Amino acid sequence: MRQIVIGAAQMGPNQKSDSREVIVARMVALLEQAAAKGCTLVVFPELALTTFFPRWYMDDQAEVDTWFEDEMPNEATRPLFDRARELGIAISIGYAEKTPDGHHFNTQILTDRQAKIIGKYRKTHLPGHSDYDHDRAFQHLEKRYFEPGDTGFPVWRTQDAIVGMLICNDRRWPEAYRVMGLQGVELVVLGYNTPSVNSQMGSEGLEQRLYHSELSMTAAAYQNATWVVGVAKAGDEDGHPLMGGSIIVDPNGYVVARAETEGDELLVHACDMDLCNFGKETIFDFERHRRIEHYGLITSQ
Ligand code: CDT
Numbered sequence: 667m668r669q670i671v672i673g674a675a676q677m678g679p680n681q682k683s684d685s686r687e688v689i690v691a692r693m694v695a696l697l698e699q700a701a702a703k704g705c706t707l708v709v710f711p712e713l714a715l716t717t718f719f720p721r722w723y724m725d726d727q728a729e730v731d732t733w734f735e736d737e738m739p740n741e742a743t744r745p746l747f748d749r750a751r752e753l754g755i756a757i758s759i760g761y762a763e764k765t766p767d768g769h770h771f772n773t774q775i776l777t778d779r780q781a782k783i784i785g786k787y788r789k790t791h792l793p794g795h796s797d798y799d800h801d802r803a804f805q806h807l808e809k810r811y812f813e814p815g816d817t818g819f820p821v822w823r824t825q826d827a828i829v830g831m832l833i834c835n836d837r838r839w840p841e842a843y844r845v846m847g848l849q850g851v852e853l854v855v856l857g858y859n860t861p862s863v864n865s866q867m868g869s870e871g872l873e874q875r876l877y878h879s880e881l882s883m884t885a886a887a888y889q890n891a892t893w894v895v896g897v898a899k900a901g902d903e904d905g906h907p908l909m910g911g912s913i914i915v916d917p918n919g920y921v922v923a924r925a926e927t928e929g930d931e932l933l934v935h936a937c938d939m940d941l942c943n944f945g946k947e948t949i950f951d952f953e954r955h956r957r958i959e960h961y962g963l964i965t966s967q
Contacts, residue, residue, distance in 0.1 A: 686742035788815030847890035888919030891945025
């Protein structure tokens with residue numbers, strides 16, 4: 667058995683006025699809870715260190731840059747990295763990344779149990795729009811503030827497993843999981859910030875939004891014989907509701923742990939990576955069964 671006890675650290679809302687230090691203190695508290703439950707990996711949401719700032723229209727790049735991190739760890743996040751190292755817990759965190767040469771990405775990192783960053787993923791599928799949209803109930807300006815990620819979908823070997831990352835909207839795209847599936851992925855960790863309300867269709871209920879999120883992750887888990895851990899930032903953020911619905915999904919597509927609140931909440935499950943083996947060796951043995959001669963359209967347009 668190759669077991670990783672995983673903590674899905676759902677976070678409640680981060681207000682615009684919350685400092686990084688206050689937010690990181692909440693993350694450390696979740697880490698302590700995870701340590702008490704024997705976790706060796708804790709997954710935090712997308713843009714964990716700030717409010718979901720793409721809901722705000724900004725013109726001044728200097729103001730935009732205040733939401734980005736120039737380095738990781740940095741002064742504000744060092745307490746989280748230090749505590750993770752002391753506790754021997756690997757962490758995965760989403761944040762807005764500004765590179766030394768001035769590029770802006772929506773990024774997630776993965777550390778080993780010594781708090782050394784071993785993997786970095788930059789969000790590929792950026793939803794929303796670039797300019798102020800008067801027809802929406804609220805803005806979703808990811809295309810304004812971020813560039814599409816340049817990493818592709820790599821996987822990393824850590825804790826005796828093959829691990830990949832996605833970020834929020836990526837979780838809705840089967841191709842993203844499949845590219846990792848083709849590299850043998852056994853665990854996909856991802857964070858998200860999903861508004862509870864559809865800015866372009868106010869009649870869409872929360873129930874359907876939660877269903878589509880879960881449907882995407884459970885189907886992908888089954889179809890790639892992989893664990894999927896999806897972690898929300900939830901609750902009322904700057905007066906805008908974000909849905910919860912964090913889940914841990916096994917390689918058969920079953921939800922084995924589910925958040926019950928829209929606040930800081932830790933889900934824990936002992937995930938056996940060997941549960942992936944049967945699917946990968948039988949119905950989803952890609953090398954034996956895929957018919958790639960018919961898949962060209964997927965990458966040609
Ligand atoms: N953060 C993020 O990617 N959220 C999107 C909302 C899409 S609505 C523009 C999501 O897919 O959950």
